[in-house]
Amino acid sequence: MCLAFPGKIISIKGDQAVVDFGGIIKNANVTLAKVQVGDFVIVHAGFAIQKLTDEEAWDAIKFYKQNEG
Amino acid sequence: MRDKRKEKILTEISLLAAKLGREVKLMEVCGSHTQVIWRYGIRGLLPANVKLTTGPGCPVCVTAQEDIDLIVFLARAGIPVASYGDVLRVPGFYGSLEEAKKEGAKVFTIYSVEEAIALKKTLPDLVFFGLGFDTTAPMTAYAIKKGLTVFSTHKLFLPAMEALLEMGEVKIDGFINPGHVSTIIGIAPYKKLKVPQVITGFTEEDVLVGIYMLIKQLAEGRVEVENQYLRSVRPDGNPTARKLIFEVFRIADGLWRGFGKIPGSGLEIKSKFKNQDARHKYKNIFKKFVFKEQRQMKACRCSEIIRGLSRPTTCPLFGRACNPDKPFGPCMVSVEGACNLEYRFQDKS
Numbered sequence: 001m002c003l004a005f006p007g008k009i010i011s012i013k014g015d016q017a018v019v020d021f022g023g024i025i026k027n028a029n030v031t032l033a034k035v036q037v038g039d040f041v042i043v044h045a046g047f048a049i050q051k052l053t054d055e056e057a058w059d060a061i062k063f064y065k066q067n068e069g
Numbered sequence: 070m071r072d073k074r075k076e077k078i079l080t081e082i083s084l085l086a087a088k089l090g091r092e093v094k095l096m097e098v099c100g101s102h103t104q105v106i107w108r109y110g111i112r113g114l115l116p117a118n119v120k121l122t123t124g125p126g127c128p129v130c131v132t133a134q135e136d137i138d139l140i141v142f143l144a145r146a147g148i149p150v151a152s153y154g155d156v157l158r159v160p161g162f163y164g165s166l167e168e169a170k171k172e173g174a175k176v177f178t179i180y181s182v183e184e185a186i187a188l189k190k191t192l193p194d195l196v197f198f199g200l201g202f203d204t205t206a207p208m209t210a211y212a213i214k215k216g217l218t219v220f221s222t223h224k225l226f227l228p229a230m231e232a233l234l235e236m237g238e239v240k241i242d243g244f245i246n247p248g249h250v251s252t253i254i255g256i257a258p259y260k261k262l263k264v265p266q267v268i269t270g271f272t273e274e275d276v277l278v279g280i281y282m283l284i285k286q287l288a289e290g291r292v293e294v295e296n297q298y299l300r301s302v303r304p305d306g307n308p309t310a311r312k313l314i315f316e317v318f319r320i321a322d323g324l325w326r327g328f329g330k331i332p333g334s335g336l337e338i339k340s341k342f343k344n345q346d347a348r349h350k351y352k353n354i355f356k357k358f359v360f361k362e363q364r365q366m367k368a369c370r371c372s373e374i375i376r377g378l379s380r381p382t383t384c385p386l387f388g389r390a391c392n393p394d395k396p397f398g399p400c401m402v403s404v405e406g407a408c409n410l411e412y413r414f415q416d417k418s
Contacts, residue, residue: 002101002204002249004271006300029183032207032310042252042301045153045201046181047208049310050252050301 006040006052019043078277079114085284086116094120094240095283096377098230099247100127100405101271107414109273111280119284122239122377125229125327126247128201129155129403130375133324135360136222137161137399140198141169143220143347146354149175150220151185152198153205155403158396162361166198182212189217196347202226203253206336207310210317213338213345220347221338224323226250227258228334234262239377243283245269245276248298255306259294270298317342326399327375369398374407381408388412 007019007026017030019041028041033048035041041048086093097103103123106112112121125131137156141163144150150166157166157178170176175192179185185197199209199221206223213219230244243265251259251268259266265286269279279297286293296302314336323335338346348355369391370384381387381400391397393409400406 002099002247002271004101004105004275027181027183029181029208029211031211032307032313034309042249044249044252045205045208046183047211049204049207049249049307050303052300 003043006042009035009037009039009041009048012037017041017048019048074274075277078274078281082119082277082281082284083116085281085288086119089118089284089288092118092120093242093284093287094122095243095245095280096122096124096233096239096241097245098124098126098226099245099250100130100403101249102126102245102247102269102276103407103410104405105271105273105276107410109276110414111273111276114277115280119280121280122241123374123407124233124244124377125325125375127375127400127403127405127407128205128224129159130371130399130406131224131229131325131327132156132159132200132222132399133326134161134362134366136220136324137165138163138360139355139358140196140220141166142358143196143351143354144169144174144176145172146351147174148347148351148354149177149188149192149195150198151177151179151188151195152200153180154178155405156198156200156399158402159399160397160402161366162363182208182217186212186215186217194218196220196351199223202247202250203311203314204247204249206314206318207253207307210313213317213342214313216345218345218347218350219338221318221336222324223318223336224325224331225320225334225336227254227262228323228331229325229328230259230262232328232331232334233376234264236376241377242287243267245279245283246294248275248301251296251298251302251306253307253310256294256296256302256304262294263292265292266294268294268296268298268302270301325375327372366398369400371398371400371406371408374400381411382415384408 007021040052318336321335321337373379400408
């Protein structure tokens with residue numbers, strides 16, 4: 001159920017957004033997250049549940065490196 | 070994932086595991102993590118003293134048999150029912166929803182509650198069979214506010230992790246915490262569980278790094294809730310989603326396959342929405358319902374597998390009478406179920 005990769009919002013009309021998951025286009029409801037066109041979002045069961053704000057956070061390995069000390 | 074990076078993480082895991090010098094058991098409690106672990110053969114990549122075990126993270130699997138039978142009973146009584154894909158195939162005393170559909174019941178597969186809201190325009194009696202954890206409860210709450218009638222089996226996930234630790238049947242050295250449940254609930258609620266935990270994302274690399282972070286906690290004797298899935302999980306989660314859940318639901322006891330009742334784990338529709346609560350609206354139909362356990366269901370080990378007590382291969386039905394084409398229980402039905410995944414990927418690990 002949990003999609004690993006975020007999608008990018010192409011357009012928003014009311015509660016509905018069109019989201020691009022690396023070429024696969026899907027609709028998502030954006031009631032649960034404050035988002036705008038161009039944002040990357042995590043989508044679960046047709047709803048955007050989080051906006052990705054932190055560029056750094058993209059890369060899991062960075063956290064791993066920091067942890068290495 | 071790039072091989073060099075993967076090699077490096079695996080080397081670090083091996084070094085830490087050697088330093089630990091004892092066997093540790095890590096439990097993943099999200100069906101999508103179980104999928105990643107099988108798809109990439111992660112068990113086979115880990116040192117011999119790092120064991121992974123599957124917990125109650127597959128929403129279809131933990132839905133109680135009684136609830137499955139109730140919803141099939143309702144569909145067979147002529148009420149249209151819509152739900153997410155896999156659950157339609159879970160068998161029971163009255164057959165599955167899919168079988169009911171073949172015999173004339175109105176049953177619909179949906180990907181999002183939006184589709185159920187749209188279906189309601191032509192089928193005003195439509196009932197949405199709501200299942201899943203903190204992650205899908207907000208969508209159901211949204212649908213109820215839009216006028217949809219719901220048969221709720223929604224559950225809060227944290228009480229199941231607490232129950233596992235309290236029951237003590239399985240030694241759990243650390244939890245790979247669910248990424249999207251955590252996206253909703255945040256980090257703090259997990260702190261009451263006194264075992265190492267790492268909130269983890271859903272790529273192969275996420276899961277390997279999550280395992281690395283857990284073993285590092287264990288090797289250093291720390292008991293913390295760490296967040297590997299930074300790109301999605303904020304410390305306070307998603308307050309908008311939580312607010313929506315509790316506008317519509319109240320906390321009650323939850324009924325789980327494998328556990329029975331877990332206090333404080335259920336989400337019941339509040340009385341102000343009782344006309345959209347299928348359990349209330351169709352109580353005259355449900356009055357005629359009698360829960361009868363089938364003999365073949367008794368042979369199914371799904372209940373023990375959900376609690377991490379048994380591996381699918383120890384079930385006498387596994388791969389013989391029970392397979393993804395002809396599943397006996399939900400652990401073989403769901404693409405996130407331990408049996409389904411082991412059946413499809415057993416040669417990879």
